[in-house]
Every structure is written in structure tokens, then in C-alpha cells.
Amino acid sequence: MxxxxxxxxxxxxAGLAVSACCHLPRVLYESIRAAEARExxxxxxxxxxxxxxxxxxxxxxxxxxxxxxGLAVVFAEVGQDVHIVGGSFEDAVNRGVAKGYTEGYLxxxxxxxxxxxxxxxxxxTPAVLHTRLVPGEHLRLRLAPKGAGSENKSxxxxxxxxxxxxxxxxxxxxxxxxxxxxxxxxxxIGVGIGGNMELAALCAKxxxxxxxxxxxxxxxxxxxxxxxxxxxxxxxxxxxxxxGNTTAFKVNVEFCATHIASLPVAVNINCHAARxxxxxx
Ligand code: SF4
Numbered sequence: 001m002x003x004x005x006x007x008x009x010x011x012x013x014a015g016l017a018v019s020a021c022c023h024l025p026r027v028l029y030e031s032i033r034a035a036e037a038r039e040x041x042x043x044x045x046x047x048x049x050x051x052x053x054x055x056x057x058x059x060x061x062x063x064x065x066x067x068x069x070g071l072a073v074v075f076a077e078v079g080q081d082v083h084i085v086g087g088s089f090e091d092a093v094n095r096g097v098a099k100g101y102t103e104g105y106l107x108x109x110x111x112x113x114x115x116x117x118x119x120x121x122x123x124x125t126p127a128v129l130h131t132r133l134v135p136g137e138h139l140r141l142r143l144a145p146k147g148a149g150s151e152n153k154s155x156x157x158x159x160x161x162x163x164x165x166x167x168x169x170x171x172x173x174x175x176x177x178x179x180x181x182x183x184x185x186x187x188x189i190g191v192g193i194g195g196n197m198e199l200a201a202l203c204a205k206x207x208x209x210x211x212x213x214x215x216x217x218x219x220x221x222x223x224x225x226x227x228x229x230x231x232x233x234x235x236x237x238x239x240x241x242x243x244g245n246t247t248a249f250k251v252n253v254e255f256c257a258t259h260i261a262s263l264p265v266a267v268n269i270n271c272h273a274a275r276x277x278x279x280x281x
Contacts, residue, residue: 001083002137004281006092009084009139012279013096013127016143017072018104020277021064024055027213028188028249028274035186035246044244048186051239051272062104066184066273068147069106072097073128075144075209079136090129093141098123109148130202144209144276150183150269156201159263165224168193168265169231175267176232176248181241187248188212188274189232192266194258204266207252209276214252221253228253239272249274 029052036048058065074093078084084092101108101124110125111118128146155175159167172191179187190210192203215222228251238244249272258264 001081003083003085004139005085006087008281009092010096010099012141012281013093013143014100016141016277016279017097017100017106020143020145020275021069021106022058022062024065025211025276027211029055031212031249035249039244039246041238041244043242044239044246047239047242064106065275066147067107068109068149070145070147071110071128072124073144073146075142076129076131077134077140078131079138080133081137082139093127093129094125097127098125139281142209142276142278147271150271153179153183154268156266158197159265160261161263163263169228171265172228172267173231177235179269180237183269184271185237185241186239186246186272188270189248189251190268190270191251191253193253193255195256195264197264199256200264200266203254203256204268207254208268208270210252212250216253221255225251225253
């Protein structure tokens with residue numbers, strides 16, 4: 001049994017928050033550069049160049065890539081041979097979010113209650129925490145800040161098996177078409193297929209937080225990722241909605257087992273600032 005003190009978790013999460021908000025993943029940066037070379041619209045190319053300059057400045061000056069530093073979504077894989085000592089795991093994650101967002105001067109975007117007072121919690125807590133118990137003696141933490149512009153354009157639909165793969169494609173493309181320029185395209189699009197209602201949404205969120213240079217290990221789903229990318233890029237929305245052939249950098253698909261009578265599909269849209277950072281303790 002390996003012990004990990006909560007103070008290490010607090011510091012790790014704080015560091016991830018600053019790093020994720022200020023440093024665009026290198027593979028996404030390279031993807032923007034490659035898209036710029038392919039983009040046919042002059043306005044689209046100009047936007048992509050500005051995104052590269054923006055990412056450079058953010059990295060060099062440790063400034064947020066975007067003013068909306070989002071809710072702090074944390075994926076935690078806790079090894080079952082890890083013993084967390086010194087306090088509770090969830091408290092440690094939230095203390096880390098508060099520390100990172102406060103000391104890193106990142107915008108606090110969380111309100112404690114959604115309908116009546118909508119009072120800002122002041123430190124961007126609570127985190128949106130997804131925890132899995134896994135074999136081993138390590139703790140893997142992935143923090144993916146998620147802004148509202150793209151999250152608000154995400155959608156879920158309970159299809160049925162008769163809708164089939166064409167129904168899935170239609171729903172993904174319709175969701176991206178309806179999103180228009182609101183999620184600050186080019187996007188990174190996560191698609192979750194299967195499970196039940198909440199599991200499809202979680203699958204889509206995991207897919208949206210995946211790196212753009214990865215593909216689904218199942219070749220059928222990898223081909224679907226590629227086909228969906230071609231379809232959404234055929235919409236012509238383009239960078240920042242100004243037209244062009246780069247509406248998305250990547251479509252990532254995740255799937256899971258589902259009911260014999262269900263075909264849930266969730267689309268979690270991420271913007272060009274598809275940020276995340278990861279650490280293993
Ligand atoms: S959608 Fe993304 S880039 Fe646009 S404001 Fe929100 S976080 Fe920023």
C-alpha cells in the first residue's frame with residue numbers, strides 16, 4: 001500500500017489548473033498550424049494565425065489562453081493500492097482548484113446554485129470530479145478546464161437501434177451545425193455512443209478531453225471519427241464561424257455497452273482552446 005498525502009494532491013491540482021489554462025497542448029498547437037496550411041478561406045487562415053500568436057503569448061507569459069478559464073473538470077484514476085492520508089481526496093482536489101485559480105489569477109466561473117442567487121463561489125470550486133478506482137499504486141489526475149461557450153452547445157439524444165449509424169452521424173452534424181460560431185471554432189468534438197443517459201454524456205466528455213493525435217483503438221470507430229470530421233468540416237462554418245474548411249480539428253469517439261433497445265449519443269463540443277493537463281503521482 002502506497003501512501004499519498006493530500007498536500008501533494010492539492011499542489012498537483014493547483015499546478016494542473018495553471019498549466020492547462022495557460023499552455024495549449026503541443027499536439028493541438030501543431031494541429032492549428034497544420035490546419036492553417038490547409039485552410040482555403042483567407043479569413044479562416046487569419047483566425048488560425050491569431051490563435052497561434054495567442055497561444056504563444058499565453059505560454060510565454062503564463063497568461064490564460066482564454067478569459068473563460070471554465071469549470072475545472074478533473075478525471076481521477078485512483079490506484080486501489082493507494083492510501084490517501086491527511087484528509088479527504090475530494091477536499092484535496094477542491095483545495096487544489098481553489099489554490100490554482102486564485103494564485104494563478106484565473107477567472108472564477110462557478111456559481112453555487114443555478115437558478116436563484118447564482119452567487120459566485122469565489123474560488124472556482126467545486127471541481128467537476130470523475131473518479132475511477134483502477135489497479136495499481138498510482139494516482140492519475142487529468143484536469144480539463146471547460147468554458148461555457150462550447151459546453152452550452154453540447155447535446156444528448158436517446159436514439160434507438162433503428163436509427164443506426166446514419167442517425168448517429170445526423171445528430172452529430174446537426175449539433176455542430178446548430179452550434180455555429182458560438183463555441184469558438186475550430187472545435188474538438190467528443191462523441192459518446194452507448195451506455196445510458198449519464199454514461200453517454202461522460203463518454204463524450206472523456207472523448208472531448210482526449211488528445212487530437214489519438215484515435216479510437218477500434219478501427220470501425222476510428223473510421224467513424226474520420227468520417228464525422230469530414231462531414232462537420234463540410235459544413236463550412238470555419239474558424240470563428242467566418243467560413244472555411246476547418247470547423248473542427250478532430251472528432252473523438254468513445255463507446256460503451258448499452259441496452260438492447262437503446263442507442264444514446266452525446267456530443268460534447270470543445271472549442272479551439274481544448275485545454276487539459278495531466279500528472280501521475
Ligand atoms: S468557447 Fe472556448 S475559446 Fe470561446 S470563450 Fe469559451 S473557453 Fe474561450
